[in-house]
Amino acid sequence: MTIIIYRTIMxxxxxxxxxxxxxxxxxxxxxxxxxxxxxxxxxxxxLPIENMNIPLLSGIFPILILVSFEIIFSFICLKKPKFRKxxxxxxxxxxxxxxxxxxxLLNLRFTLEDLIEELRLKDVFDIxxxxxxxxxxNGKISVYKKQEKxxxxxxxLQIEPSTKKxxxxxxxxxxxxxxxxxxxxxxxxxxxxxxxEKQIDIKNIFLLTADAxxxxxxxxxxx
Amino acid sequence: MKxxxxxxxxxxxxxxxxxxxxxxxxxxxxxITNILNSIENxxxxxxxxxxxxxxxxYLEEQWQKKENLLSILTKHEILDNIRTNISTLMPLIENQExxxxxxxxxxxxxxxxxxxxxxxxxxxxxx
Numbered sequence: 001m002t003i004i005i006y007r008t009i010m011x012x013x014x015x016x017x018x019x020x021x022x023x024x025x026x027x028x029x030x031x032x033x034x035x036x037x038x039x040x041x042x043x044x045x046x047l048p049i050e051n052m053n054i055p056l057l058s059g060i061f062p063i064l065i066l067v068s069f070e071i072i073f074s075f076i077c078l079k080k081p082k083f084r085k086x087x088x089x090x091x092x093x094x095x096x097x098x099x100x101x102x103x104x105l106l107n108l109r110f111t112l113e114d115l116i117e118e119l120r121l122k123d124v125f126d127i128x129x130x131x132x133x134x135x136x137x138n139g140k141i142s143v144y145k146k147q148e149k150x151x152x153x154x155x156x157l158q159i160e161p162s163t164k165k166x167x168x169x170x171x172x173x174x175x176x177x178x179x180x181x182x183x184x185x186x187x188x189x190x191x192x193x194x195x196x197e198k199q200i201d202i203k204n205i206f207l208l209t210a211d212a213x214x215x216x217x218x219x220x221x222x223x
Numbered sequence: 224m225k226x227x228x229x230x231x232x233x234x235x236x237x238x239x240x241x242x243x244x245x246x247x248x249x250x251x252x253x254x255i256t257n258i259l260n261s262i263e264n265x266x267x268x269x270x271x272x273x274x275x276x277x278x279x280x281y282l283e284e285q286w287q288k289k290e291n292l293l294s295i296l297t298k299h300e301i302l303d304n305i306r307t308n309i310s311t312l313m314p315l316i317e318n319q320e321x322x323x324x325x326x327x328x329x330x331x332x333x334x335x336x337x338x339x340x341x342x343x344x345x346x347x348x349x350x
Contacts, residue, residue, distance in 0.1 A: 002241040002242075002244070002245055002342060002344055003341070003342060003343075003344065003348045003349065004241075005237060005238065005241055006344065006349055007349065010349070052299065053298055053299045053300045054298065055294065055295050055296065055297065055298070055299070056295075057295055057296070061237050061240075065233075065234065067230070067233075068231070068233045068234045069230075069234075071226055071227060071229075071230035072227065072230050072231065072234075075227045
């Protein structure tokens, strides 16, 4: 058991370093440490299932150790910015003032094709539209377009914005969501009035959405 | 904060459990080795065969008691090998096959050493 603890910790640290070395491209949507946990946990969990000679605890303990480490690491990251920078790295600028930062691309082993592809995924098809582009610690990019190429807002056009709020699901599959009802500042009395008005059994409501203005939509159960 | 304390508690628990685990394995190894030594003495000193049989019976009982917990703590393969070897001791003493019996005892002792060696913090185990 003791050996398992040491081995888990050693591998955890080694894989984090490996992912850090591989750079942001490999990370995807997760932070390096989260990715390490995801990969290791799934592999460790499979071991006692595949091999009946290994005690189940040899699978459970490393998973608990990894999860505990992740929680402790994320707490330390929260309190110590230097540690956070060491574990998760820091965002890097790929385009600044419309100029591609070639050295940063090289450091991150990010090809121009990768950059163009990522920009396309952000609905930017012409690189000259970009003012700044930053690659975040989780490997995703953030794009700030040049002012003349940016989307026109209602404020730009001096149009009075509507006060419409988003609607929330209030009844899903015949079940009332009281939390969402609270978000919309609506009461159960209001809901009961609607149900009475529509003469429909609550169990026959597949979906009922409503917004803060009390506007609602009902989808009846068909099957 | 609650999650952090839970995580630290889990780590402490696992650490304490690993200490308990190592102690239990090492204590079990000592106890079983002592019984094996006394069986070995009985045979080499050509003592009463009934005494040896009692000792082997006692060994079987003790192993049965310990095996359940040991199977949670260590690899099943070694435990299976030890159990198989212990089960051969009684027929061997009944047939007076003392030479084979002594070699089986040696094998069990080696497995016991292997069992504890796998738990030791050593360069070989860590890397």
